[in-house]
Amino acid sequence: MTTTTPAAAPPDAFTAQVNDRLLLLADDLPEPVRGLVRTLVAGPGKLVRPRLLAACASFGTADPDRLVRLGAVVELIHLASLLHDDVIDEAQTRRGAPAAHTAVGTEQAMLAGLACFALVGTEAADLGEGVAGAVSTTVAKLAYGELLDVERAFDTAFPLPAYLELVQSKTAELFRLCCLLGAAEGRCGPGEAGALVRFGAALGVTFQILDDCLDLSPNGAGKPVGTDHALGLFGAPTLYALRADSGGELATLLLSPSFSTHDLPEVYSLIQDRGGLDAAARLAADWHEQALAALEELPAGGPRDRLVTLAAALLPARR
Amino acid sequence: MTAHLAADVLIVGAGPAGAITAAELARHGLRAVLAGEDDGKADHDLVLSGAALHGLASLGALEEVDARVIDNVELRLGQGGGHVLPETVNAVCGRRHLVDGLRRIAAAAGATRLPGLVTDPVRRDGVWHASTGGTTVSARHLVVATGAPSAGTPHATGLLCARPYSGVGLITSIVLALPAPRTIDPAERPTCVWAVPGAQPGTCTIGASRLGPADPDELLETALTVLAEEDPRFAGALPAGPAVTGVLNSGFAPEHSVHDGRLLVGDAAGLVNPFTGEGLSYAVQSALLAARAIADHPDDPGAAGRTYTRRLSATFVGYFETATHAARRYHLAWRVLVATAGDERPVSAKVRRAVLMPEGFSGLTAADLMPLPAPDVALLGPFLLACDEVAVSTVRKEWPFIARLLIAGEQAPHQRLRPAVPFFAALLAGGRPPDATSATLAAAIELATLGALAFLGPMPPRAAPGRRVDWAVASTVLAGDFLLAQASRLVAASAPEVSWSFADWLGELAALRSARIDPAGRSRAGEVFAALLEFPSRIGAQLGGASPETIRALRDFGNHSGHAFLHAEEVLAVRGERTRLDVALPGMLSGRLSAIPDALPGITGDLLAGDPDARSKALDLAVTACHDAHRAALTALEDVTHPVSARMLRSFVATVCAPCAW
Numbered sequence: 013m014t015t016t017t018p019a020a021a022p023p024d025a026f027t028a029q030v031n032d033r034l035l036l037l038a039d040d041l042p043e044p045v046r047g048l049v050r051t052l053v054a055g056p057g058k059l060v061r062p063r064l065l066a067a068c069a070s071f072g073t074a075d076p077d078r079l080v081r082l083g084a085v086v087e088l089i090h091l092a093s094l095l096h097d098d099v100i101d102e103a104q105t106r107r108g109a110p111a112a113h114t115a116v117g118t119e120q121a122m123l124a125g126l127a128c129f130a131l132v133g134t135e136a137a138d139l140g141e142g143v144a145g146a147v148s149t150t151v152a153k154l155a156y157g158e159l160l161d162v163e164r165a166f167d168t169a170f171p172l173p174a175y176l177e178l179v180q181s182k183t184a185e186l187f188r189l190c191c192l193l194g195a196a197e198g199r200c201g202p203g204e205a206g207a208l209v210r211f212g213a214a215l216g217v218t219f220q221i222l223d224d225c226l227d228l229s230p231n232g233a234g235k236p237v238g239t240d241h242a243l244g245l246f247g248a249p250t251l252y253a254l255r256a257d258s259g260g261e262l263a264t265l266l267l268s269p270s271f272s273t274h275d276l277p278e279v280y281s282l283i284q285d286r287g288g289l290d291a292a293a294r295l296a297a298d299w300h301e302q303a304l305a306a307l308e309e310l311p312a313g314g315p316r317d318r319l320v321t322l323a324a325a326l327l328p329a330r331r
Numbered sequence: 332m333t334a335h336l337a338a339d340v341l342i343v344g345a346g347p348a349g350a351i352t353a354a355e356l357a358r359h360g361l362r363a364v365l366a367g368e369d370d371g372k373a374d375h376d377l378v379l380s381g382a383a384l385h386g387l388a389s390l391g392a393l394e395e396v397d398a399r400v401i402d403n404v405e406l407r408l409g410q411g412g413g414h415v416l417p418e419t420v421n422a423v424c425g426r427r428h429l430v431d432g433l434r435r436i437a438a439a440a441g442a443t444r445l446p447g448l449v450t451d452p453v454r455r456d457g458v459w460h461a462s463t464g465g466t467t468v469s470a471r472h473l474v475v476a477t478g479a480p481s482a483g484t485p486h487a488t489g490l491l492c493a494r495p496y497s498g499v500g501l502i503t504s505i506v507l508a509l510p511a512p513r514t515i516d517p518a519e520r521p522t523c524v525w526a527v528p529g530a531q532p533g534t535c536t537i538g539a540s541r542l543g544p545a546d547p548d549e550l551l552e553t554a555l556t557v558l559a560e561e562d563p564r565f566a567g568a569l570p571a572g573p574a575v576t577g578v579l580n581s582g583f584a585p586e587h588s589v590h591d592g593r594l595l596v597g598d599a600a601g602l603v604n605p606f607t608g609e610g611l612s613y614a615v616q617s618a619l620l621a622a623r624a625i626a627d628h629p630d631d632p633g634a635a636g637r638t639y640t641r642r643l644s645a646t647f648v649g650y651f652e653t654a655t656h657a658a659r660r661y662h663l664a665w666r667v668l669v670a671t672a673g674d675e676r677p678v679s680a681k682v683r684r685a686v687l688m689p690e691g692f693s694g695l696t697a698a699d700l701m702p703l704p705a706p707d708v709a710l711l712g713p714f715l716l717a718c719d720e721v722a723v724s725t726v727r728k729e730w731p732f733i734a735r736l737l738i739a740g741e742q743a744p745h746q747r748l749r750p751a752v753p754f755f756a757a758l759l760a761g762g763r764p765p766d767a768t769s770a771t772l773a774a775a776i777e778l779a780t781l782g783a784l785a786f787l788g789p790m791p792p793r794a795a796p797g798r799r800v801d802w803a804v805a806s807t808v809l810a811g812d813f814l815l816a817q818a819s820r821l822v823a824a825s826a827p828e829v830s831w832s833f834a835d836w837l838g839e840l841a842a843l844r845s846a847r848i849d850p851a852g853r854s855r856a857g858e859v860f861a862a863l864l865e866f867p868s869r870i871g872a873q874l875g876g877a878s879p880e881t882i883r884a885l886r887d888f889g890n891h892s893g894h895a896f897l898h899a900e901e902v903l904a905v906r907g908e909r910t911r912l913d914v915a916l917p918g919m920l921s922g923r924l925s926a927i928p929d930a931l932p933g934i935t936g937d938l939l940a941g942d943p944d945a946r947s948k949a950l951d952l953a954v955t956a957c958h959d960a961h962r963a964a965l966t967a968l969e970d971v972t973h974p975v976s977a978r979m980l981r982s983f984v985a986t987v988c989a990p991c992a993w
Contacts, residue, residue, distance in 0.1 A: 042842045100805045119790040127841040133834025141827040148823040155816040163663040165800045166515045
């Protein structure tokens with residue numbers, strides 16, 4: 013099955029419906045959680061994950077209402093993770109607004125994240141056993157990814173395989189879930205579903221590697237530069253460069269207690285000198301290729317083009 | 332002419348673990364040979380924890396080893412003064428005294444002692460052969476108690492040192508110190524330090540351990556520096572004997588406890604705490620488990636090995652069961668312990684105890700045991716064992732330090748206050764016998780309850796600004812997310828029909844706590860606790876097929892029990908006793924856990940401490956509220972007709988309310 017269901021909404025209408033669904037779900041939450049979720053939903057999120065889910069579903073026939081509800085579930089998982097990540101990282105802003113914990117305090121923000129995860133659970137259970145099972149597995153992997161992410165802070169010897177495991181658990185797992193749920197909803201055959209899931213996982217890894225590169229270079233993408241380095245969260249370019257840091261200058265600078273974003277230009281040039289950015293770009297390209305190779309297994313046509321476009325829109329913007 | 336000795340069990344290694352194995356085997360009527368050299372090691376004192384004391388008492392060995400009881404453990408985590416760990420009973424004795432005493436007990440029980448170097452045992456046709464001195468020994472079973480191997484798993488191997496000192500003013504306490512990290516670099520490894528008072532006034536033994544390569548002299552020097560810092564009792568310490576060094580092996584994993592037919596016990600199995608260097612309690616317990624496994628299968632060494640592995644797995648969680656991430660998780664645990672040193676929140680206190688102490692208390696509880704008739708224990712015990720097995724296996728690989736919260740070599744875990752008990756009793760109320768799926772669901776409920784404690788307790792204060800991870804806050808979020816997510820996954824996999832209710836319960840808990848901490852909110856303090864116990868009772872009743880009236884009765888019972896639990900906590904806290912959640916009065920009040928400020932507005936821990944009238948008023952309030960809740964729970968139980976279910980639940984709530992018994 014490669015035809016799009018006639019009832020499926022065009023992409024913009026779809027994201028609007030997902031947003032509405034999120035707001036409707038938020039109505040069931042008590043204050044101050046409701047307000048926090050509403051602020052996040054109203055912020056400049058691109059709803060990448062629901063769009064990915066819908067694009068995968070378009071390989072078959074999906075019920076449009078269920079698709080909207082599933083889109084809201086995957087976005088809500090993302091929002092819940094953001095709430096908790098911001099508590100851990102002490103982030104000051106999120107989506108252009110003050111981060112939740114700065115507005116309502118650490119404990120309320122943490123409870124808000126918990127309330128969102130709980131809402132994910134009831135909504136997923138409503139959508140069926142298969143959805144509940146897949147969602148709970150992913151949320152468990154995300155929680156493990158969160159652990160991996162914190163414990164590697166300031167680790168200048170963090171090995172690349174461990175980095176990839178982290179990226180797969182923290183970021184790619186949710187992309188993978190979007191494709192899995194989309195494929196299941198579109199009633200794709202096992203071959204197509206398998207290819208879509210592999211596409212999602214590889215796309216997620218690519219996305220995160222490029223996101224890590226973004227922490228180093230100001231390029232107007234709107235993300236504050238150097239935050240991750242200040243927090244001791246070293247991404248692919250830095251980890252590659254550290255492996256070539258025989259004199260230890262980069263490691264010493266990165267572990268300096270007085271490190272600030274003023275040190276970033278020097279970090280950038282040390283990483284550049286040690287070939288970190290090139291190596292990370294190659295790694296990203298490898299994973300991007302894997303994602304595209306998975307797409308090659310899918311029938312040519314509208315749905316596949318839609319995924320190619322989605323991936324293209326997601327990735328180059330982040331280089 | 333060599334003599335030959337045919338035995339049932341050959342035990343190689345005649346230290347504490349070997350001697351206990353031999354003694355216990357002989358007590359079971361098996362012919363045990365205890366072989367191995369007398370170590371020429373210099374003597375020093377060591378700690379006998381509560382778990383070790385319990386094991387030694389079961390052999391009648393306490394008098395024989397001449398142990399001196401020490402009531403206090405001073406815990407010094409990171410900078411700042413130490414604090415005393417409540418309700419820990421330890422003893423101290425000389426290592427030589429201990430070993431000699433245990434060997435005498437083994438001999439008195441009938442074990443044969445063969446001193447001297449033992450040849451490497453070889454197995455032919457299912458029988459082990461070895462020789463020592465002029466004697467050859469053959470035996471069907473082989474137990475290895477030779478201490479830590481020098482070439483162990485690299486990530487779990489380090490150095491242990493101990494040395495006697497004089498000129499020290501340590502009399503009534505054992506000191507355990509874990510210094511603060513000096514850098515933010517996760518590659519840094521802690522030096523763990525302990526000191527125990529000696530038999531002669533003014534003497535003590537100081538010990539230190541460290542993972543990775545280390546120099547013994549430097550290690551002991553660091554230990555003394557750490558102790559003498561801010562503690563004048565150690566200022567004049569002078570060495571009073573030679574130092575003893577050994578290999579630290581913390582690489583325990585149940586699946587490696589039987590190696591090629593040999594049962595490894597104690598240090599040989601890697602059963603040593605990497606934070607304290609403590610291994611004696613594990614040596615005692617693993618020796619008893621090995622001996623009993625062999626006694627259960629005297630003619631089948633394979634079955635004995637499998638039984639031993641299974642029992643170890645149900646009793647201990649290692650610190651480095653998987654090599655991947657072990658070093659990073661160890662660094663995480665160290666930093667969290669130090670960052671939460673002054674933190675009296677339930678989860679911090681429980682983690683501290685579970686990670687540092689050989690015996691912990693699982694779940695919600697302290698030391699209270701439910702009195703239950705033997706047939707009820709026989710019914711409940713296997714279910715809770717299965718529940719623990721699922722819960723532990725769910726988290727032990729990924730996060731061993733959390734798994735230690737679930738099992739910790741404790742006694743009578745099936746008689747503890749834990750949410751799985753009302754869940755089981757509620758299942759029973761419908762008349763349908765609980766099955767394996769229910770044990771998985773019980774595990775999910777217990778994991779979720781632990782996770783909820785992370786989210787529903789007061790939050791730790793933010794760490795001072797600086798370039799660092801805020802370990803206290805971060806670990807709270809991580810542990811909560813991890814446990815709740817694992818619990819939800821178990822539910823979806825084992826009882827999908829409960830997924831919705833389970834998630835709805837988590838949402839309810841979040842909402843109740845959120846309303847409770849909202850200054851404008853109007854949530855009663857006990858409601859969070861009521862919801863914590865209402866869910867297991869309700870879901871158990873539903874799954875067990877109970878009638879609507881019984882389900883309603885059990886919901887009410889759960890609710891009232893939760894309120895009773897909180898008020899009993901208040902009673903303990905106001906009296907200054909240890910609470911089940913390990914949270915003291917100031918923490919209960921400032922964290923908005925307690926209902927006392929609702930009735931006595933403006934009350935604080937300081938006010939209560941300084942004002943006997945206010946104290947007795949608060950106590951009266953809490954006792955009355957606890958009695959009311961207890962009575963209401965009992966009234967609800969009148970509609971539960973299943974006699975065993977009702978009896979278990981009565982015992983459960985009576986134990987909850989025991990601190991305010993009327």
